[in-house]
Amino acid sequence: MARRLQPLWTFNAVLKVLGGPVAVGRMLGQSCAAVCNWRSYHGKFPCKYYWDLKAALADEGYFAPISLFTFHAADNKNDNIDQAA
DSSP, X not given: OOOOOEXXXXXXXXXXXXXXXXXXXXXXXXOHHHHHHHHHHTSSBOGGGHHHHHHHHHHHTEEOOGGGBXXXXXXXXXXXXHHHO
């Protein structure tokens, strides 16, 4: 029987579960400063790390909503219409 994953709703909660900005940076091949900048500027993780973070969180029994990542498709839907014309 698969265990049920618990949600983490904030950037800081994800960092805490995964060991802080230094540990997350090491896991993703980034510096601690880069991780802290993501928190300061966006409060979101870059979308290219979605699968890595999803797997790491699942190993700990958690998941993070997609809203904690910088996917911009919904923000640019009007741009795509203009480009097609």
